[in-house]
Amino acid sequence: MENHIPSPLNDRQIEAVTTIQGPMLIIAGAGSGKTRVITHRISHMLRKGIPQSAILALTFTNKAAREMGERVRDLTGKKLADLSVSTFHAFGVRVLRRTIHLLGYRENFSIYDSGDQLSLIKETARELRLSPDSLDLPGTAALFSGIKTGRRDWDGTTEMFRPLYQEYLSHMKAYNAVDFDDLIMLPIRIFGEHPETLAEYRQRYSHILVDEFQDTSANQYRLMKLLADGSRNVCVVGDDDQSIYSWRGANYENILRFEQDYPERREIKLEQNYRSTGTILAAANGVISHNRNRKTKALWTGSAEGRPIEMFHPEDERREGEFIAATIKTLMLREKVRYQDFGVLVRTNSLCRALEEAFLAEGLPYRVSGGESFFQRKEIKDILSYLRVMANPDDDVAFLRVVNTPRRGVGRRTLEQIGEAARRRSCSLYSAAALLTLAEDSPLGAGIRADLASFLALLEEQGKAARRPRNIAPTVRRLVEAVDYRGWLHGEFQKNDKIAKWKLRNIELLAQSIEDWEKDPENFEPGLYSYLNRVSLISRDDIDDEDGKGRVNLMTIHSAKGLEFEIVFLPGVEDGIIPHARALEESEGDMEEERRLFYVAITRARRKLYISACRKRRVMRDVAEMSPSPFLDEIPRDLMVFHQEEEPVSREEATDYFAALKNRLGAGARP
DNA sequence: TAGGCCAAGATTTTC
């Protein structure tokens, strides 16, 4: 059997791949070939005769799930339609699609993302007459999430928000809506309250695998354990040093918990790094060794030292961008590095802008993952909200979003009246609106009643259409016409016609993507509900992977986890950015998480690492003096070379330089 | 009562 396994796997890796019964903990250091181990392990299981439908692999991002699925397919040469590789949240949705009725929800439930959540909290606060300035919305949302998932409890300072929370919950239930936390919590509840359902799932999934285990939350762990305790064939793969999602409830102590819960486990440490040069690894080790809460491990590499890490201190973020763009161009010419082999990794999305400007100016093709996702764009959310109301008329948040977009004369007063009616009858805004258009004693004027009535009729009619098989995309196109979204956009952006055109194009792209999805022969469930479920979980990194070739990658460190690049640039390595000032405010322990983040950033690089820290930086409206990140002191000095700030190379000079270089190379002459 | 205009405030990371 073993000779089916490609030779480059080392002994530990082979052990990790071939031990498929019983619990297993794999501690996989950065660059230790983790993904290969996981994909080989799955294909090994398949070869051993474990049916694909019995395997459940859980990951963190859609991207990771998709890549894992693809790799296994490549490895086995099979389609594997029954193999479950998905994110925890997507798995939660699948469970809920089948079982949510057990909790009294209907199957057309809406999934609220954080934006929807914020609008609901805001709306609820308004109803409760809470003064809006006493309310820190994101903070409240974080509190609610903490309460719901059991990470926090009410205390002296938060107690006052309790009624708001209760109200929030009852609204969610009334709207037939769930939030991201619910996608984990509700399956746990269902499994707890309905042992026969749990038994079914245990029966089905005899082999469970969890990737990025250090990022599982306490509840994801519970969910995993519920499923795994049937067979106890559960394999978790993680690295405590790369735990960077504690703000989302991730808890690397799950590794310790796993060791307690599964005392019979096999434990394997993968410590050989196949990715980076000795220099880069030494820098990473230097940094991470300052963390006190970690499992000791010694990452080593057989690779050569490689070249030193280059440090820059540009004057401001503009210079920084120019420097990075120019360096990329130089390296491409001198070392024949391809665009896609560069990764530019930032702590916060806001740092992207200056870099993008520089790349645009230099004509460097780049790809940003992160920032505003396609599905977060206003025009897209508008259209999707229309679909959501059609699917689930009880979804008040979606209703509010579309009821006056494009404007149809429904203003504040009208909405108040609809809201009042809804409260009195405890029904949705949609039903209340329907009622008020008909009622004899309606407080609404005749004009507005007619407008509302035709709006509701439109939703009704298009909703029916959208439910017909493979008819979502045509419905979207018809809808755009019917509400004259085009005319509205042109009106809204009179001064800038380009924006209007661009937004319309986005909508057409959306319609196109829906059409592709509906027509995909491998899509076994092409309905409206399943479409909406699906798009709610699509986040930033999920589109345009095809044309990612030939572009420089610009992304946050968080979204770079699991990826690697020949050459990595880390801009903005300044105190207050990494470690991030806001993160440190929350608690002291977050310093270690920030350090892990920096560690993850460094270990993405295969061959060469550039780090820069600006002296000044624009922050919102004004310019702030910056100082270098304290983490830089943790990198051994002898691994770095410092660059004085040079005059930025102008475009003409650069062109001259390249021309000269080409001449020289062409002539075969030496400098 | 709806919608336009202006000023102030704001954002760490993702499913």
Added chain:
DNA sequence: TCTTGGCCTA
């Protein structure tokens, strides 16, 4: 820089 909320006008 962009978004949101409040105020004013029609």
